[in-house]
Amino acid sequence: DKKEVDLAVQSAKAAFKIWRKKSGMERSRILLEAARIIRERKDEIATVETINNGKSVFEARLDIDTSWQCLEYYAGLAASMGGEHVQLPGGSFGYTRREPLGVCVGIGAWNYPFQIASWKSAPALACGNAMVFKPSPFTPVSTLLLAEIYTEAGVPPGLFNVVQGGAATGQFLCQHRDVAKVSFTGSVPTGKKIMELASKGVKPVTLELGGKSPLIIFSDCDIENAVRGAMMANFLTQGEVCCNGTRVFVQREILDKFTEEVVKQTKKIKIGDPLEEDTRMGPLINRSHLQHVLGFIEQAKNEGAKVLCGGDLCVPEDPKLKDGYYMTPCVLGNCKDGMTCVKEEIFGPVMSILSFDTEAEVLERANDTNFGLAAGVFTRDIQRAHRVVAELQAGVCYINNYNVSPVELPFGGYKMSGFGRENGRVTIEYYSQLKTICVEMGDVESVF
Numbered sequence: 001d002k003k004e005v006d007l008a009v010q011s012a013k014a015a016f017k018i019w020r021k022k023s024g025m026e027r028s029r030i031l032l033e034a035a036r037i038i039r040e041r042k043d044e045i046a047t048v049e050t051i052n053n054g055k056s057v058f059e060a061r062l063d064i065d066t067s068w069q070c071l072e073y074y075a076g077l078a079a080s081m082g083g084e085h086v087q088l089p090g091g092s093f094g095y096t097r098r099e100p101l102g103v104c105v106g107i108g109a110w111n112y113p114f115q116i117a118s119w120k121s122a123p124a125l126a127c128g129n130a131m132v133f134k135p136s137p138f139t140p141v142s143t144l145l146l147a148e149i150y151t152e153a154g155v156p157p158g159l160f161n162v163v164q165g166g167a168a169t170g171q172f173l174c175q176h177r178d179v180a181k182v183s184f185t186g187s188v189p190t191g192k193k194i195m196e197l198a199s200k201g202v203k204p205v206t207l208e209l210g211g212k213s214p215l216i217i218f219s220d221c222d223i224e225n226a227v228r229g230a231m232m233a234n235f236l237t238q239g240e241v242c243c244n245g246t247r248v249f250v251q252r253e254i255l256d257k258f259t260e261e262v263v264k265q266t267k268k269i270k271i272g273d274p275l276e277e278d279t280r281m282g283p284l285i286n287r288s289h290l291q292h293v294l295g296f297i298e299q300a301k302n303e304g305a306k307v308l309c310g311g312d313l314c315v316p317e318d319p320k321l322k323d324g325y326y327m328t329p330c331v332l333g334n335c336k337d338g339m340t341c342v343k344e345e346i347f348g349p350v351m352s353i354l355s356f357d358t359e360a361e362v363l364e365r366a367n368d369t370n371f372g373l374a375a376g377v378f379t380r381d382i383q384r385a386h387r388v389v390a391e392l393q394a395g396v397c398y399i400n401n402y403n404v405s406p407v408e409l410p411f412g413g414y415k416m417s418g419f420g421r422e423n424g425r426v427t428i429e430y431y432s433q434l435k436t437i438c439v440e441m442g443d444v445e446s447v448f
């Protein structure tokens with residue numbers, strides 16, 4: 001409620017007063033300690049994340065890895081955040097200071113709860129800010145572990161606060177007068193609302209929104225790697241991934257071979273209890289989302305797409321899983337650009353395969369979308385690879401791989417997939433502001 005949101009912001013504000021005075025080296029040491037604790041508690045956090053979200057524990061561990069890596073990365077940058085010195089006439093000079101913004105708000109989606117909270121809080125805290133974070137009400141648990149860990153590592157109490165709730169809570173946060181910035185991960189419609197709310201207080205926003213990314217497979221590619229890339233691009237976290245390459249464009253010469261292999265591999269994905277070691281796909285986030293995804297498959301069939309595998313409700317053999325929100329991962333063939341399954345973000349394990357003939361044609365079609373989060377290309381021709389990514393309208397492009405996320409590289413979208421970046425050096429700019437100081441060494445020459 002409004003009252004709890006205010007308490008969280010006030011406590012973050014108090015912590016900010018202490019934190020902002022610390023040197024980068026001091027902040028760095030605490031972030032490194034937090035990273036160490038995450039590494040030490042990795043299996044436990046991954047288990048909580050699996051219970052939280054439903055993704056396989058095998059995959060959840062990878063999310064926890066990119067989380068502590070993000071803290072380590074920004075710990076490394078914290079001490080080198082600085083400004084510049086500029087000489088002016090007559091011995092006068094100026095300098096700039098890079099200062100924190102204050103209390104930042106993070107609002108997260110349910111697909112990568114711990115990772116999203118880490119990717120937002122690590123650069124925020126490294127720059128000297130405080131953060132109040134609101135996880136999705138579908139995945140409220142793991143972010144609390146992060147808060148616990150920051151506290152144990154030695155941040156001032158309240159520096160990273162978690163508030164629970166849905167849209168109303170998010171709105172209170174975006175409107176709060178003591179909030180300096182909002183970083184949001186979620187859907188395009190909510191992103192627009194947040195931008196609107198934040199604009200009332202002239203607060204900067206970072207928006208990490210949805211996508212419908214193209215993955216382009218040329219006939220000169222290493223086909224085994226291309227198949228693995230397409231699996232990585234579509235089936236992590238039950239397909240509930242914003243940057244997934246769900247429009248798989250395959251050059252006609254290898255369409256049959258590629259499709260056959262992708263279908264073979266998709267059928268092998270082990271679905272079941274996500275806490276079991278060999279499971280690679282768990283249940284979707286909730287029943288209504290499952291129905292929503294299955295609805296897209298029905299519609300795809302009606303519009304002429306061919307289900308090559310999966311796309312059905314799945315009831316695992318284990319009786320304790322019988323009411324789970326499981327479905328079999330789906331590959332759709334015979335897809336055309338105008339179909340709903342090709343145009344809209346499904347956010348489930350559904351790959352659409354499209355064929356193409358020429359580079360110019362596929363570029364035109366790949367870019368014909370309002371989204372622009374990610375894109376991928378598989379080819380052995382290095383000139384073509386760089387020529388194609390230079391033309392793709394997407395914030396993150398992969399050559400001969402997909403959905404890897406080294407924290408050293410910026411991540412974020414073009415077009416309606418949002419703006420601002422997470423990870424990489426550049427994100428320091430999104431969590432700090434520049435102060436200019438002009439120093440007079442002589443007398444004031446007044447106009448009056």
Ligand SMILES: NC(=O)C1=CN([C@@H]2O[C@H](COP(=O)(O)OP(=O)(O)OC[C@H]3O[C@@H](n4cnc5c(N)ncnc54)[C@H](O)[C@@H]3O)[C@@H](O)[C@H]2O)C=CC1
Nearest residue numbers: 108109110135136166167170171186187190208209210242
């Ligand atoms: N670009 C990226 O990095 C990512 C984008 N996404 C996108 O997120 C979507 C799925 O996640 P959902 O949780 O369903 O998205 P969502 O937009 O429904 O919710 C996201 C968060 O915003 C909060 N929220 C909802 N309405 C709000 C309002 N009016 N004001 C303030 N906060 C509000 C929710 O409680 C939740 O914490 C997909 O569209 C996906 O593409 C998901 C993960 C990563």
Ligand SMILES: C[N+](C)(C)CCCC(=O)O
Nearest residue numbers: 112241242243403404405
């Ligand atoms: C880790 N990765 C690249 C698969 C997804 C990260 C973005 C998201 O939160 O959906």
